Amino acid sequence: MKKKGSYGVFLLIFSILFLFSSLYGEENKKEDSSFVASVVKKVSNRYFSVIVPFENNVFEEQFITVTVKVFDKSIDKIVLRTSYNVKHEIDIKEDQDTYCRTLMFFIGENFIKVYAYKNGKKVGKETIKFFNKAFLSKYYKIVPDGYKKEFFHNNIYEQVCDKCHDMSVNEVAGIAFENVKDSNCYECHKNLLSRKYAHAPTVNFVCLPCHNGKVGRNNRKYEGKSKFLYPDPIGEACYKCHKKKRKEWSTKMVKHDPVGAGKCNKCHNPHSSGISKYFLRRSPWRLCTACHADKKYKKSYINLFINKKRAGENIDDKFLKGEFTCVDCHNPHASEERFLLKDSMKTLKDVCISITESGGKW
Amino acid sequence: MKLKNLVFITFFALLFVIGGYYISQIDFDEKVARVEKITKSILEGVIEGPERFFPTEANITEEELNEINISKISEEIGESVKAKDKEKILLIEKKTEEALKIELKKLEEEKKLKHTKAKAKEAKLVRLEDLPQKFKPLKRNLHEPFKMGACELCHVSSGVKPGKIITKNIEELCYKCHKVRYNKKIDHKPVKEGRCTDCHDPHQSNAKNLLKGKDVNDLCLKCHSVGNKKKIKKTVNMKAYYKHKPAEKNCVECHEAHTSDYKKLLKDDGRINLCLDCHSKLENHVDMKKWINEVKYKHGAITDSKNRCLECHDPHATNHKGILKKQQVKMCLSCHNKNLKSDEDGGMLMNMEKHLKDNPVWHKPIKDVVKEGGCAACHNPHGSNHFSILRKSYTTEFYDDFKAKKDFICFKCHKIEKFSEKISDKTGFRDGKVNLHYLHVNNKKGRSCRVCHDEHASKYPHLIRRYTEFGGIKFPMRYIKTDNGGSCQPACHKKYEYDRVNQKNKFSPEVFKK
Numbered sequence: 025m026k027k028k029g030s031y032g033v034f035l036l037i038f039s040i041l042f043l044f045s046s047l048y049g050e051e052n053k054k055e056d057s058s059f060v061a062s063v064v065k066k067v068s069n070r071y072f073s074v075i076v077p078f079e080n081n082v083f084e085e086q087f088i089t090v091t092v093k094v095f096d097k098s099i100d101k102i103v104l105r106t107s108y109n110v111k112h113e114i115d116i117k118e119d120q121d122t123y124c125r126t127l128m129f130f131i132g133e134n135f136i137k138v139y140a141y142k143n144g145k146k147v148g149k150e151t152i153k154f155f156n157k158a159f160l161s162k163y164y165k166i167v168p169d170g171y172k173k174e175f176f177h178n179n180i181y182e183q184v185c186d187k188c189h190d191m192s193v194n195e196v197a198g199i200a201f202e203n204v205k206d207s208n209c210y211e212c213h214k215n216l217l218s219r220k221y222a223h224a225p226t227v228n229f230v231c232l233p234c235h236n237g238k239v240g241r242n243n244r245k246y247e248g249k250s251k252f253l254y255p256d257p258i259g260e261a262c263y264k265c266h267k268k269k270r271k272e273w274s275t276k277m278v279k280h281d282p283v284g285a286g287k288c289n290k291c292h293n294p295h296s297s298g299i300s301k302y303f304l305r306r307s308p309w310r311l312c313t314a315c316h317a318d319k320k321y322k323k324s325y326i327n328l329f330i331n332k333k334r335a336g337e338n339i340d341d342k343f344l345k346g347e348f349t350c351v352d353c354h355n356p357h358a359s360e361e362r363f364l365l366k367d368s369m370k371t372l373k374d375v376c377i378s379i380t381e382s383g384g385k386w
Numbered sequence: 387m388k389l390k391n392l393v394f395i396t397f398f399a400l401l402f403v404i405g406g407y408y409i410s411q412i413d414f415d416e417k418v419a420r421v422e423k424i425t426k427s428i429l430e431g432v433i434e435g436p437e438r439f440f441p442t443e444a445n446i447t448e449e450e451l452n453e454i455n456i457s458k459i460s461e462e463i464g465e466s467v468k469a470k471d472k473e474k475i476l477l478i479e480k481k482t483e484e485a486l487k488i489e490l491k492k493l494e495e496e497k498k499l500k501h502t503k504a505k506a507k508e509a510k511l512v513r514l515e516d517l518p519q520k521f522k523p524l525k526r527n528l529h530e531p532f533k534m535g536a537c538e539l540c541h542v543s544s545g546v547k548p549g550k551i552i553t554k555n556i557e558e559l560c561y562k563c564h565k566v567r568y569n570k571k572i573d574h575k576p577v578k579e580g581r582c583t584d585c586h587d588p589h590q591s592n593a594k595n596l597l598k599g600k601d602v603n604d605l606c607l608k609c610h611s612v613g614n615k616k617k618i619k620k621t622v623n624m625k626a627y628y629k630h631k632p633a634e635k636n637c638v639e640c641h642e643a644h645t646s647d648y649k650k651l652l653k654d655d656g657r658i659n660l661c662l663d664c665h666s667k668l669e670n671h672v673d674m675k676k677w678i679n680e681v682k683y684k685h686g687a688i689t690d691s692k693n694r695c696l697e698c699h700d701p702h703a704t705n706h707k708g709i710l711k712k713q714q715v716k717m718c719l720s721c722h723n724k725n726l727k728s729d730e731d732g733g734m735l736m737n738m739e740k741h742l743k744d745n746p747v748w749h750k751p752i753k754d755v756v757k758e759g760g761c762a763a764c765h766n767p768h769g770s771n772h773f774s775i776l777r778k779s780y781t782t783e784f785y786d787d788f789k790a791k792k793d794f795i796c797f798k799c800h801k802i803e804k805f806s807e808k809i810s811d812k813t814g815f816r817d818g819k820v821n822l823h824y825l826h827v828n829n830k831k832g833r834s835c836r837v838c839h840d841e842h843a844s845k846y847p848h849l850i851r852r853y854t855e856f857g858g859i860k861f862p863m864r865y866i867k868t869d870n871g872g873s874c875q876p877a878c879h880k881k882y883e884y885d886r887v888n889q890k891n892k893f894s895p896e897v898f899k900k
Binding site (some may be wrong): 201 | 853856857858859860861862864877878880
């Protein structure tokens with residue numbers, strides 16, 4: 025009789041334990057999803073949720089990754105539509121619930137629209153707005169109201185993606201990867217290599233020399249918010265490798281403002297560029313006139329050269345066709361001469377004086 | 387018959403007497419000559435100065451001096467030296483002659499006493515003819531007492547054993563006459579232990595200074611050669627191919643035989659000073675003293691080491707060129723097997739042994755030491771005016787102007803046409819016929835040799851580096867070799883291929899212009 029009673033007690037205890045454990049398990053699952061939701065700040069609909077980009081975020085590069093988490097796998101596909109009306113379709117697989125795509129955007133206000141399709145019908149819709157900040161163009165330099173910079177690479181947000189992506193630093197200081205695919209950064213940021221000309225540290229995914237997590241004079245307010253912040257102004261980091269340039273420019277009389285301020289990344293894209301092998305953000309003429317807007321019109325200059333040619337002077341074809349750029353006469357960084365001229369005014373006299381005489385502004 | 391016998395006997399007796407007389411006469415003449423010699427040497431000493439007036443210098447024994455009544459003469463000599471008068475010296479000469487006459491008289495009296503053979507045996511001096519057979523034939527140089535026949539100076543006259551010495555120690559016996567005692571810091575072991583006769587023969591020898599061997603080196607190597615019978619540890623292998631000339635000629639050029647203030651019985655500090663004594667004067671050689679002191683970049687092995695010159699060189703003989711202790715590269719690696727501090731900029735020098743061990747492709751001079759010269763083909767181990775003690779200039783920079791600097795050490799062996807001609811098939815690094823060395827090197831920002839090549843050793847063919855360093859970051863070269871060319875993907879540019887037979891890249895027509 026005693027034995028039977030003890031069995032009953034055991035069974036009771038086990039059943040209670042089992043209940044508790046199952047309850048806690050469900051609670052944990054709930055917590056997980058709610059955490060993701062808290063990151064995204066809202067659960068958009070019952071089919072999916074857009075994790076990245078964050079709502080109203082500010083970006084500095086053109087490539088932005090869109091990550092969608094699907095809750096309900098009964099939907100067939102997800103369609104991404106950018107502000108430039110570029111469409112991307114993602115088919116839903118059974119064993120996968122999170123989908124990433126890296127897309128290219130231009131400067132200014134952007135949005136991405138995410139649609140869920142079920143049996144050919146639009147079921148869910150979600151719109152995320154964000155702002156792509158420009159370094160050069162004065163119209164997009166200042167972030168408008170309602171947008172706020174939020175960094176992804178910190179301990180809280182990284183948890184969202186760390187099931188699939190290893191975001192630990194596996195870069196050995198001072199040594200580049202033999203195979204760049206070994207880098208943990210490569211998987212998500214490989215699009216930086218899609219442009220024609222790329223900076224050597226980018227190609228080799230040597231990120232840490234610049235993205236060292238430190239802050240500079242201009243971005244002190246972001247201190248500690250991201251693991252991979254770069255100090256702004258970036259000059260100091262550039263001069264680590266380009267030592268000779270620093271030496272060369274430091275002794276010069278006249279310096280271009282961004283050079284003096286160490287804002288190399290104003291004109292140069294430190295990652296890569298599709299335009300010039302100096303990684304310029306635009307072609308030289310367009311680059312310079314972005315700030316020096318009063319010198320925007322080439323035509324007046326070209327006419328000058330044509331008139332001079334008619335007067336019997338020897339003038340290079342380059343100038344007649346309008347193929348000349350600012351850099352033909354000016355040194356964009358530093359110079360000993362006035363107006364950052366490459367050579368003394370005497371040698372460049374012919375062109376310059378004629379322009380100033382004719383009322384052209386400098 | 388009796389008459390005849392008598393006549394014969396008297397004839398022989400006469401012959402005997404006459405012979406004996408003559409023999410004694412020769413003996414007597416010799417002695418006269420000897421005494422004359424002694425007096426002469428004294429007189430010479432008088433004229434030249436008092437220092438030479440010393441019995442050991444003139445090889446005169448004390449006994450001989452006692453025989454000559456010299457005390458009076460010496461007093462007067464002392465006066466004459468002060469006066470420096472030739473007349474007085476002449477006077478002294480006369481007086482010595484008088485003294486000599488007295489001596490002669492004494493000898494004549496002696497002669498009368500030693501007239502017979504029996505009496506000659508009793509006398510102190512032994513005639514050369516009467517010496518035991520083992521001393522004959524006589525050798526070139528004789529010890530002076532031995533020559534005089536004064537055996538009793540050293541030996542007991544009627545001893546139990548033949549040749550027994552008067553005193554217990556040979557040392558005492560020798561120092562009786564040879565009054566120079568050896569009082570410096572370090573003594574040669576035989577000197578210390580009083581074994582003079584280990585090296586010197588007390589009677590006679592064909593070599594100088596009554597040495598026991600044929601010459602100095604023969605004597606020294608009896609004990610100090612490898613595998614000697616006495617098991618002496620301080621040995622020299624003079625059979626090796628490369629010999630130090632003084633060591634081959636005469637040990638005493640550098641070493642003292644008896645005693646010295648410096649280690650290893652050397653005449654001076656043997657680590658560097660002694661070496662530079664000669665090596666600053668030799669013809670057809672660099673003035674090493676000047677070189678070492680005046681050169682801009684110095685080798686720590688000379689300036690900053692324990693053994694200075696002897697850190698690398700053996701002072702006697704070895705089988706390695708330059709009388710080095712080991713084969714040249716191994717010699718260098720015996721120090722450069724760890725990270726050493728550089729004198730030039732305070733940086734660290736690389737661990738070359740590890741570097742060579744890790745990387746199987748070696749630069750030819752290192753691989754073929756005998757033909758190409760090893761490390762010393764590029765580096766001057768005695769110091770240089772170019773950095774890293776290189777024999778000629780080189781660069782530490784990434785970019786350098788090739789046109790201005792054509793006297794790089796590299797161009798000593800590698801022909802300059804390989805780099806200076808646009809279209810060339812002299813170099814293997816070409817695409818079709820376009821010289822890729824030219825493209826890399828000849829621009830405004832010409833890349834220096836070290837950008838792509840490791841000067842010592844590498845894992846890749848053509849000594850291509852694994853990493854090229856720019857701005858403190860090591861970028862891999864990613865060099866892949868193919869049969870007719872290869873490909874490269876460093877940080878400088880994207881992946882480019884080249885092929886010597888089928889041109890892979892398109893070049894602008896400017897490249898082909900002359």
